[in-house]
Amino acid sequence: MNLATMKTKSMVMLAGLIVVVNGFFPAIWILFTSLKTESELLQFPITYIPRDPTMVNYYQAFTEKPLHLFILNSVIVAGASTIITVFVAALAAYALTRLKLPKRNLIMSCLLAVSMFPLISLIVPLFQVMRELGLLNNYLSLILPYTVLSLPVCTLVMASFFQDISPDLEAAAMVDGCTRVQALFKIVMPLAAPGVFTAAILAFVNAWDEFLLALTFLSRESMRTLSVGITLYQGEFAFPWPLISAALIVAIVPVCILIAIFQERVVGGLTAGGVKG
Amino acid sequence: MAQVNLARVTKSFGETKVIHGIDLDIKSGEFVVFVGPSGCGKSTLLRMIAGLETTTSGDIEIGSERVNDLPPRSRDIAMVFQDYALYPHKSVYENMAFGLRLRKTSEEEIKRRVGDAAAILQIEHLLERKPRQLSGGQRQRVAMGRAIVRDPKAFLFDEPLSNLDAQLRNEMRTEIKKLHARLGKTIIYVTHDQVEAMTLADRIAVLSAGKVMQYASPDEIYNRPAAKFVAGFTGSPAMNFAPAKVSADGASVMVAGTAIKLGYPRTSAGGREATFGIRPEDISVGAEHANEISARVVVVEPLGAETLVTIAIGAEKPVEMVTRLSADIKLAMGDTVNVSFNSAKTHLFDVTTDMAITS
Ligand SMILES: Nc1ncnc2c1ncn2[C@@H]1O[C@H](COP(=O)(O)OP(=O)(O)OP(=O)(O)O)[C@@H](O)[C@H]1O
Ligand SMILES: [Mg+2]
Numbered sequence: 001m002n003l004a005t006m007k008t009k010s011m012v013m014l015a016g017l018i019v020v021v022n023g024f025f026p027a028i029w030i031l032f033t034s035l036k037t038e039s040e041l042l043q044f045p046i047t048y049i050p051r052d053p054t055m056v057n058y059y060q061a062f063t064e065k066p067l068h069l070f071i072l073n074s075v076i077v078a079g080a081s082t083i084i085t086v087f088v089a090a091l092a093a094y095a096l097t098r099l100k101l102p103k104r105n106l107i108m109s110c111l112l113a114v115s116m117f118p119l120i121s122l123i124v125p126l127f128q129v130m131r132e133l134g135l136l137n138n139y140l141s142l143i144l145p146y147t148v149l150s151l152p153v154c155t156l157v158m159a160s161f162f163q164d165i166s167p168d169l170e171a172a173a174m175v176d177g178c179t180r181v182q183a184l185f186k187i188v189m190p191l192a193a194p195g196v197f198t199a200a201i202l203a204f205v206n207a208w209d210e211f212l213l214a215l216t217f218l219s220r221e222s223m224r225t226l227s228v229g230i231t232l233y234q235g236e237f238a239f240p241w242p243l244i245s246a247a248l249i250v251a252i253v254p255v256c257i258l259i260a261i262f263q264e265r266v267v268g269g270l271t272a273g274g275v276k277g
Numbered sequence: 278m279a280q281v282n283l284a285r286v287t288k289s290f291g292e293t294k295v296i297h298g299i300d301l302d303i304k305s306g307e308f309v310v311f312v313g314p315s316g317c318g319k320s321t322l323l324r325m326i327a328g329l330e331t332t333t334s335g336d337i338e339i340g341s342e343r344v345n346d347l348p349p350r351s352r353d354i355a356m357v358f359q360d361y362a363l364y365p366h367k368s369v370y371e372n373m374a375f376g377l378r379l380r381k382t383s384e385e386e387i388k389r390r391v392g393d394a395a396a397i398l399q400i401e402h403l404l405e406r407k408p409r410q411l412s413g414g415q416r417q418r419v420a421m422g423r424a425i426v427r428d429p430k431a432f433l434f435d436e437p438l439s440n441l442d443a444q445l446r447n448e449m450r451t452e453i454k455k456l457h458a459r460l461g462k463t464i465i466y467v468t469h470d471q472v473e474a475m476t477l478a479d480r481i482a483v484l485s486a487g488k489v490m491q492y493a494s495p496d497e498i499y500n501r502p503a504a505k506f507v508a509g510f511t512g513s514p515a516m517n518f519a520p521a522k523v524s525a526d527g528a529s530v531m532v533a534g535t536a537i538k539l540g541y542p543r544t545s546a547g548g549r550e551a552t553f554g555i556r557p558e559d560i561s562v563g564a565e566h567a568n569e570i571s572a573r574v575v576v577v578e579p580l581g582a583e584t585l586v587t588i589a590i591g592a593e594k595p596v597e598m599v600t601r602l603s604a605d606i607k608l609a610m611g612d613t614v615n616v617s618f619n620s621a622k623t624h625l626f627d628v629t630t631d632m633a634i635t636s
Contacts, residue, residue, distance in 0.1 A: 166360065166362060168358045168359075168360055168362040169362050169364065169365075171324075171327075171329050171349075171356070171358070171362065172356065172358060172362040172363075172364075172423075173364075173375070174328075174329065174348065174349040174350055175327055175328075175329070175349045175350070175354065175355060175356045175376075176350070176355075176375050176376035176379060176423070176427070177350045177376050177379035177380055178350060178379060179348070179350065182379075187364060190366050191365060191366055
């Protein structure tokens with residue numbers, strides 16, 4: 001290895017380090033805060049690493065509010081909308097890439113346009129719809145809109161993956177004895193796995209993070225999702241920062257675990273579209 | 278085993294008609310090759326037989342059952358694709374087993390059949406590999422293995438050898454011929470390579486622009502082409518063509534100011550213009566045949582066993598023709614030689630329709 005390549009290599013490492021530190025700093029800060037007592041937090045000069053790490057905030061986060069219910073609600077809402085989204089988006093993406101649809105490009109453009117509606121413009125009509133349907137304080141009031149909101153992007157992601165799969169593979173599968181739908185699920189989906197996982201993660205994180213609809217449609221405390229639930233830890237006179245931090249860590253960790261599990265496939269998924277192999 | 282019949286089959290993609298009414302009967306166990314230039318509709322026709330494309334009109338029968346409305350899976354055929362279309366995420370064994378599994382074949386039976394097919398194709402040592410770990414020739418064998426384990430009524434091949442290098446292509450061509458002899462199954466094989474067509478086929482269907490120009494044995498196609506297109510498509514180098522005037526009695530033609538006697542008289546064309554055709558190997562140096570003509574050597578291309586010599590005949594408007602001569606005959610550019618045409622192997626085509634004039 002000569003000097004020049006070593007130099008570029010260290011530059012790349014440095015750039016990577018900046019990105020990682022920048023991204024992780026808030027998360028680390030929250031983690032450290034969650035391990036401090038309130039008194040340590042207010043101390044001057046401030047301490048960075050908790051001097052006396054404590055788990056008491058985590059205990060309190062669960063006892064003060066029904067955090068376990070918030071988690072359960074979020075898992076149900078995000079999980080259900082992800083499953084529905086992936087299933088419907090797969091069928092839609094398949095139709096868009098494989099069938100001879102008239103006005104295919106128009107449909108694709110509309111999909112893109114729909115995914116750009118600001119959420120806040122939808123909230124009033126959606127609220128009325130949910131009330132009429134009697135779905136307020138029902139998981140469906142979030143599962144349905146989340147599915148609809150994630151569908152366009154997930155469809156486009158999967159479509160770009162399906163596009164790269166040779167139609168001859170499906171032809172071979174159909175000659176071998178598959179129906180068209182079997183060919184989709186037995187051949188196309190496994191080959192587009194990185195795309196499917198990318199779409200799933202996008203849908204899940206969207207639903208997990210969403211605040212506005214969750215705040216409006218599920219108003220009963222036992223129905224709150226995590227993103228809304230965390231805001232309920234407000235003291236009368238001061239923000240209980242360590243407590244909120246602990247709850248936040250609890251909210252972040254499942255997503256981190258999920259992504260860690262699929263990391264290889266997702267990273268593959270996010271880059272594979274660009275570099276055709 | 279099954280015969281395949283096509284009756285008045287047409288295909289349109291939207292407004293564009295690509296198959297114009299094709300009638301073909303393929304006998305049970307026959308090896309039929311569809312040959313034709315790129316874009317003539319060979320693949321489309323094959324995919325219609327497979328059920329991968331809908332049939333716009335006409336009937337397709339496999340084993341005397343009309344299959345127009347059956348999906349590919351119900352037609353009991355197997356297909357080998359140009360790019361092999363092996364399932365990348367499945368091992369060779371699973372690629373071959375896939376069709377059997379879908380048909381709920383027992384695990385023992387699958388093992389036996391895959392084993393047999395692998396033995397025939399000599400790929401037993403590759404069964405655990407993934408397609409990407411195989412060479413082009415090995416993938417080709419796996420694709421054929423996937424077809425033969427199913428024991429279908431007919432095999433469809435779409436240019437299966439076109440991605441292989443020349444040597445491997447020759448090897449696999451021989452393998453396919455052996456395989457046909459061994460299995461005795463109906464095979465429909467698409468290629469644009471006339472050598473493949475000539476060597477493999479029991480019968481060849483020559484296609485041009487969505488029509489069958491001639492459907493006959495390789496011998497017939499080569500020696501009695503029904504149209505100028507067929508004559509020009511077979512043989513390498515291709516048949517020589519020259520504008521000609523037929524004598525009043527139809528017994529001979531004038532080509533570049535020289536009279537050439539025909540094998541038999543074409544009275545129907547007496548006194549008219551026509552296109553004269555002769556294959557390179559039917560022109561010889563010296564007086565081997567009648568019709569001796571003086572010619573000038575234009576290009577000499579030695580190929581080892583034989584030499585391609587381009588000659589020009591006629592003084593004012595010379596016509597160039599390629600001849601195929603024994604390598605023993607040493608000629609140089611600019612030489613003048615006497616050549617003779619084999620009358621029995623001369624061809625005559627209509628100027629406007631390009632069809633052979635045979636009477
Ligand atoms: N899906 C399609 N939509 C519109 N036109 C098509 C479609 N598929 C094929 N065609 C047209 O039909 C004609 C025949 O195509 P086909 O693929 O059958 O040709 P081919 O004889 O197999 O050629 P090649 O030797 O290049 O494979 C071509 O002109 C092609 O442009
Ligand atoms: Mg083709």
